[in-house]
Structure formats: structure tokens, C-alpha cells
Amino acid sequence: MRILFAAPENAWGGMLAKLRTAHPELEFVASGDFRIATLQGFDVLIPTMSEVSSLVLQSADRLQLIQQMGAGLEGVDMSAARERGIAVCNVPTDVSGNADSVAELGIYLMLGLARNARVIGQHLQEGRLGRPMGLSLKGKTVGLAGLGGIGKALAVRLAGFGTRLIGVKRQPDTGLAQQLGLDWVAGMDDLPELLAAADFVVFSLPDNEATHGLINERTIELFKPGAFLINLGRGGLVERDVLHQALSSGRLAGAGLDVFWQEPPDANDPIFDCNLLATPHIGGVTDISLEGIYQGVSENLRRLQSGQSLLYRQDFNPT
Template sequence: MQETRVAVAGTSFPAVRQHLEEMLPGAVVEAVPVELLRSGGCAAEVLVPAMCRIDAAVIDRVDGLRLIHQWGAGLDGVDIEAASRRGVLVANVPAGVGGNAESVAEWCVMAAIAVNRRLPVLQRVLRSGAAWGDPPGRSLHGRTAGIVGLGGIGQALALRLRPFGMRVLGVRRREDAELAGRLGLAWIGGAAQLPELLRQSDCLFLCLPLTEATRRLIDERALALLPAGACVVNAGRGGVVDQAALVRALESGRLGGAALDVFEQEPLDPASPLADRPDVLATPHIAGVTDSSYRGIARRVIENIHRLHDGRPLLDCVNADPAGAQASRDS
């Protein structure tokens, strides 16, 4: 295989570079700080975003760029139209490919247990030397889970919640009785059934991408529909939740807690009211950062690099020309 230059846009998620270096021998893989990328640019055939907005200005700074490949599914941070105008392909790795969905679903289960068992509070009790055996937590057994977004992650999560004895509901773009039966859900409603799902959800799981339709979908009105003491678990995108409304709901005591792996602005400001609340479990966008998930994603990215060199159509390319046109551009 010819030498490939891969630039990881940003210095977050260092395991991305490590996996590419290990699994793509002979390639030059460089992590480029965002500030340097915007001011001085770099030379690379493939650009992998790592918590960096890829807009027209960044694209123009990368000499020889042919492919922007998301390390995962979400492309809300990539200006696909700008890339297309410049003849640059854009591809992603869907959540159901390579083990990412399973890893994120595991995080959701862990997070729901931790929030309901009040893990952040328990850690403070242990460090303070206070009396043991308090505070009591809440069990998942017998409660209702509502999953908003039933793509790869939502489906993997549904299968993992049922053994805990939870009643599981779901909402996606359209009702799907067949999928509900296959996953063992009580029901799967369309978008119009979201208010009903919220009213019944002791644990609300958000597993959907950020689009104009989903931006701040969970706002003050939506949060008010949740039962008293409910928890919110967000492993989708931070912009799906109105964070200010979430803080108000927590401060009022109506919500039992929140588990957040994603935020409206990332990295999260350490001074954010969400950073140190005892009723919030906050993690730094690591729900899908596992050994199995990263190996699976790396295999798909590397497969597309091979396809790029061979002039073959890419897998999961969101702006691909027909195969002949793509091959012509690559020749």
C-alpha cells in the first residue's frame, strides 16, 4: 500500500492516533492541534476529526486532502457541503458497525445504575468519613426506561436493559411494532408519541444524533413531563438537551439526577454547574472509547483508505458520486 498521510484534527482522543499507527503500518499519522491546523494547516490525504469543527477554512488548510473520515457516526461537526464543493469525500462509521453501539450501550447501563445508586454522593460520603450505609439508592428493577432514538445504540441498549427487569419503551421517527416485538419493548412510537414516553420514563435515555429537528428536543417543557425523581442519560449529542433547563430541573429537585457523556460545548467548562453537582455523573465523551469499539472503527476507516487508493466506492460515504465518477476523481 502506498504511503498515506493521516491528520487527526485535534489532540483529544489520543487512542485514535494510536490505533491508526498500530493498524496501518507505513502510514504517517499526526495529531495536529486545532489552533495549528487553523493557523498553519498541514499536509494530509485523510483528515480524522477529534473534537474539531471541520469547516471550509479548515478544509482549505489541509494540502492534498481527499477524505474526511469521522471516527464514529456523528457528522454534525463536518461541513459536508463545503467538502463536496472542494471534491473531498466525507465518510463515517455507523454506530452499529464495529462494536461502537455495544460500548455506548454499556456506558448507558453503567451510568443509569450509577446515578440511581447516587454514586457521586457515595464517593463524597466515603471521602468525608461520614456514617456508612447512607444514602439509599433506587433500583432499576420494576421501573420504566424510555429510549429516544432506536438506531444501533438504542437497539443495543434495549437488549441490555431488559435483564434488569425494566419495562422499556422507545420512540423513533416512525412507529415500529415489528421492531418492538423483536427487541421486547412494550411499544415503539413515532415522534408524536414522545410526550407519552416522557410521562412514563423513570430513566430517559437519549441515543439520537444532533439535527435541526433534534436540537434542544429535551427542553424545559419536555423535562417537566418526566415523573418526579426521573433521571436523564445522554450519550447522543449534547445539543439535544437544553442544558440550562436541565440545571434548573436538577436544582428544583424534580429530577433525581443526570448522566452526561456529551455537552453543548465540548470540552465542558470546568466552571459549568454540571461539572461538580452531586446528582450528575459527567464523563468526557468516552461512552464509545473502548478497546473493542476502537479496533472496529479503525478497521472500517482503514478499509476506506484502501478503497480510496484503489478507486473503489467508499463504505458509508455521505457525499459520494456514482462509482465511476469517484474512480475518475481518484485516478
């Protein structure tokens, strides 16, 4: 059985080497980058960050499984996979530990923005003590846009900082609000209310037809003046030019990004001269998260070989 690992050989903390050690009977091929030239001759695809379009799937002559390393399947044409009888599986964030890791990075970005991390080193180097002035998270309102595994993990951790929490998800959920200690959990139609109230807005939404370009010229004006935006979801949620203008003008006090409008982003993009803390899509790249993802992927490879039902299958027809 041949498996295409659509990434550089050493990506994701040596994941490919671990899979090869665990499954010496299988042939693994690394694509070398995040593009898929052909699926001909492969039984399994691990797409990582690569797009799996209908056109790409036309080259598949024996593909049985698309196994994502994490949860994100936005780049997979699910209808085309379903039509071809190709199983599509992921490893959910709350199963792998990925949600916990991404939530920790989100808090890192929030604290960095609140404490002016971009200029701390300069103050220290110049011998200026007692500066820069920072903000405390205590008493601030945090708006969680998305309350899946990552949003829930954030809520649990932020409670310890003494923040006021509000949230939006696809449908209002008073039970979830009570469970997680949020003041309210509304539907996505109430996003404007969240943006107007929150000092920090943290996005952990997928990129789909309903959310692509969610932060645009209209919605950026709904943010509380001087608020911070943190995006842990997908880069397509935020329009780059709109964010740049909001940061340059001071409409937003700062932003924290682990995902971008293009990946990797242009290192010379002038947006990085603004009050922007950026990390190279590493929210889930931790020992805990990668071990959980490895376990999920490895188990499904074993199950495919033995003819057992696959875990976390996502390609069934919607009911």
C-alpha cells in the same frame, strides 16, 4: 499521501500510533487540538471532534476523503463536501462495537444514579452502614429516545434488568418493538408521552436541526417528576441552563452525561454540584470499540490508496 488527525497526538487510546504502524507509507500529522487551521496539502482528514465547515473546506486543495473515526458526522458540512467531490465516510456504531460500549456506559450511569453513587463514598468514610437508600431498576420504565445502534444495544441489555421499555425514533415501528421487547416504539411526535411515563430517559440521538435543544424550557416540564435524564447522544440536545434549573429545583432527580453543551465542559460549572454523574465523552473509548473503529478507518485508507470503493460512504446525494 498526507492525513490530518484533528486531535492531540495521543487521543483516543493511541489510535494515531496504531494507524502509523499499519500504514508506514503514509504521513500522519496530528493537529494538537480539536480545531482545524487549514486543510491545504492534505489528502485525508480524520476530524474526530472538530467542526468541518464550508469555510474550513475552502482551504482544501487536494482533499479526497473525510474519514470519521466513529459514526458522528454532525460537525461536517456534507453539502460543501459533496460540492467539492470529497468523499465522507464513517464507521457505524453497530459495526465497530461502539454501540455496545456506549450502551454499557449508559447502564453504568443509570445504576450510579439509582444507587446515589455521588454520596456512597461519604457514607462509607463516615462509617454509616445500610445507607444511602437506592432504587432498583427492576420494574422501572426506561424511555429510549433514539433507537439506532446505541438504543438497540441498550434495549437488549436492559431487558435483563426487568425494566419496562418504551421508545421513540423518527418513525413508529411496531416490528422493532416486538423484536426488542419494547411496549411500544412511536415517532418523535410522541416524545411527550415517553417523557411523562419514563423513570429514566436515555437519549442517543444525533444533534441536527430537528433535535438541537430538544430538552428546553417546554419539554423539561413534560418529564415525570423525579425522573432521571441520561444523555449519550450529543451535548446539543440539552440546554444547559434548563437542565441546571431542573436539577437544582428537584424537578429531575438526577442526570447522567457523557456529552456536554461545550466540550470539554467548564470543570467549575456549578451544575456539577447537583446530582449529576458525568464522564468525559468516553462512551466509545473501550478496547472493543476502538479496535473496531481502527479496523474501519485503516481499511478505508487502504482502499483509497488502491482505488477501491470506500466503506460506509455517507456523502451521496439523497434520493
